Amino acid sequence: MIAGLELGGTKCIALLGTGPADIREQRTIATTDPATTLAEIEAVLDGWSFDAIGVASFGPLQLDTGAPDYGAITATTKPGWSGTDLVRRLERRYARPIGFQTDVNGAALAEARWGAAQGLATHAYLTIGTGVGVGLIAGGRPVQGVAHGEAGHMRVPRAAGDSYPGWCRFHGDCVEGLISGPALAERFGRPGRELPVDGPEWDLFVHDLGGLLHNLVTVAAPERIAIGGGVIAARGHLFPRLRARLAESLGGYGSLAGYAGELDRRLGPPGLGAMAGPLGALAVGMDARNG
Template sequence: MTSNPSIAGLELGGTKCVATLGSGPQDVRERHVIPTTDPVTTLAGLEKVLDGWAFDAIGIASFGPIELNPARPDFGAIVATTKPGWSGTDLTKRLAARYAKPLAIQTDVNGAALAEARWGAAAGLSTHAYITIGTGVGVGLVANGRPIMGYAHGEAGHMRSARAPGDSFAGWCPFHGDCAEGLLSGPALAARFGRPGQDVSDDAPEWDYFAHDLAALLHNLVVSLAPERIAIGGGVMTQRPALFPRVREKLAAMINGYGALAGYCAELETRVGPPGLGDMAGPLGAIAMGLEAIDR
């Protein structure tokens, strides 16, 4: 790999896409934001940016679900998704043909998790997680330094957990109702609160259900994978850092001193928190994928 490669990183999110030219946190040369609308308009806007750049590789970190098995004919495409109009959208073939550069793709959350390991708060860790809570809920899981991949990439953002007593909210997810995304995402909060989450004060009692549901998701991740660190980013928690203590308290109560996890819960201030890369974790996840494309 060249000492200072130029990576065209494309982070595709449910609300906006970020195109970044650079090679890491200390080398961000350009950054452009494109609204996520329909696939034709959005991808054309990203290609217009890339057409003006000279780069060595393309890295894509996208909302999903994405087909990540290279042996399948729809590799690199978004499969059935809650984002209207995006199911079946190809993200790789058209870009590979247009630019003839090495290309690598991952989910946005796996990309962010890899960026956190490369440059952020998960540096030196083997097993860790990155959660984004925004338009949707995504969970990136890394074990032994690589994203977990089975038949498909994981969808822990659609995990179901025990509900808080007295909570009758049906959930927002069109596939699963009251899964994590159906309870925690921005659209879910707007449906639950009757107004956007940003209009609800930090100390409002409505956030108790949110804290419970997020802690329940974390509980399931901790007892199944025991991540050394869990970074939580995305618009909802970025705007509400004051919720972290409430979530940690509920998580510790759910773990309830069980086994070796009692020690884990004594360290939640460092185990569960915002990404070390802040709101650049997502864009740098795309850069990390471009570096992997060159390495391969």
């Protein structure tokens, strides 16, 4: 039995179970300050019996097990959370195996185990919510160098006439600074959920996200790219536009010409839907339990 913790920018979800067909309990906790949020999470875990914990969190995270601050959130855009210890705090309290990953890597692992990426060698998961993150899987494991990648913070060419400086306090107009939930609210004066379906605001969204997708495909050409998160969850009509934008951007180059012709099956929502993130925490915990 696994306790999975998905920590998001606005809410945290705790699951108890072994997979999508076996979820015993599910609880939602608002993400406020670290002390309050983690105390509420621990109050939930204290009432559960489990063999391992999986943590899939917003970041950036320290994933190097040899680092003094392993298991912590590092310099983040989420006010008050930089330097927050997660893993060692939970280890001291529960003495169970703990898996630790980014929320997007966790969701990607869940897609591979139970979702639309089953049997694939390479695939990616993008989340667009409070932040923008990219999880890339190759050979069954997250791609990671000396630190985990932050592809959500890549810079892309701006649309003509778009002068919005960007919301990200680290990079300004990186992709997260242009299309995350807080960026949309600041950029257009109202949350993304209130924007009209056919509004011109989505033209800029497709342009900016299309730039990220172009770079991701030219670097890794994932067999499948899933895009989830609160901003796009109810905007399925954007996928045909994103496919068309990406195909145009790839420009018929080399082997990517064939890739561009297959985007109907390569680019879409996660197979696990809105549960990809929470189930990602279970997948991370299962990996920790199995060693």
